[in-house]
Amino acid sequence: xxxxxxxxxxxxxxxxxxxxxxxxxxxxxxxxxxxxxxxxxxxxxxxxxxxxxxxxxxxxxxxxxxxxxxxxxxxxxxxxxxxxxxxxxxxxxxxxxxxxxxxxxxxxxxxxxxxxxxxxxxxxxxxxxxxxxxxxxxxxxxxxxxxxxxxxxxxxxxxxxxxxxxxxxxxxxxxxxxxxxxxxxxxxxxxxxxxxxxxxxxxxxxxxxxxxxxxxxxxxxxxxxxx
Numbered sequence: 001x002x003x004x005x006x007x008x009x010x011x012x013x014x015x016x017x018x019x020x021x022x023x024x025x026x027x028x029x030x031x032x033x034x035x036x037x038x039x040x041x042x043x044x045x046x047x048x049x050x051x052x053x054x055x056x057x058x059x060x061x062x063x064x065x066x067x068x069x070x071x072x073x074x075x076x077x078x079x080x081x082x083x084x085x086x087x088x089x090x091x092x093x094x095x096x097x098x099x100x101x102x103x104x105x106x107x108x109x110x111x112x113x114x115x116x117x118x119x120x121x122x123x124x125x126x127x128x129x130x131x132x133x134x135x136x137x138x139x140x141x142x143x144x145x146x147x148x149x150x151x152x153x154x155x156x157x158x159x160x161x162x163x164x165x166x167x168x169x170x171x172x173x174x175x176x177x178x179x180x181x182x183x184x185x186x187x188x189x190x191x192x193x194x195x196x197x198x199x200x201x202x203x204x205x206x207x208x209x210x211x212x213x214x215x216x217x218x219x220x221x222x223x224x225x226x227x
Contacts (some may be wrong), residue, residue: 078105
């Protein structure tokens with residue numbers, strides 16, 4: 001199938017958590033890593049999150065650096081990459097920050113079972129793509145995004161979307177900043193949640209690089225084939 005180059009970027013605690021059990025964001029990295037993330041956003045055609053992240057964090061997913069925005073404009077792009085939400089039942093609030101902050105295209109991917117009134121309301125704010133019946137068919141969605149000119153896609157989670165993308169074989173690389181904090185909690189989300197692989201199945205990774213940044217470490221992984 002034709003699809004974008006897809007990478008996951010996330011910050012997590014030393015014990016692998018990406019937020020507290022209350023789904024509240026915790027500062028895990030510092031200014032240097034924030035700038036790295038901003039650089040990744042600037043160089044991507046689109047940034048994608050799941051509906052859980054939108055409801056919990058209400059992110060804007062914009063490029064923060066004024067200079068990077070200028071550079072994107074000079075190259076003929078919008079200031080911000082396309083912002084994509086995976087939202088099977090069209091639950092994205094129409095007053096979400098992703099619609100209010102920053103210029104650029106927005107895309108909401110829904111399933112065909114999403115309530116029509118919700119879809120109608122979202123169409124006033126964004127392009128709506130339908131993929132799948134009861135839940136979003138991610139391979140189909142990635143093909144549709146590719147046909148729209150999205151060649152490099154940055155996934156900013158959360159844990160449920162990360163699992164869905166990885167278990168569908170749709171991720172090429174993973175970048176994780178591991179910070180110098182412990183969050184704990186049995187139900188606190190990790191980098192990848194979801195059902196988990198069964199029996200002895202695993203998804204192997206190949207380490208690309210490890211770099212110390214401030215008081216944490218940035219790990220870059222290539223995703224290999226399933227074992």
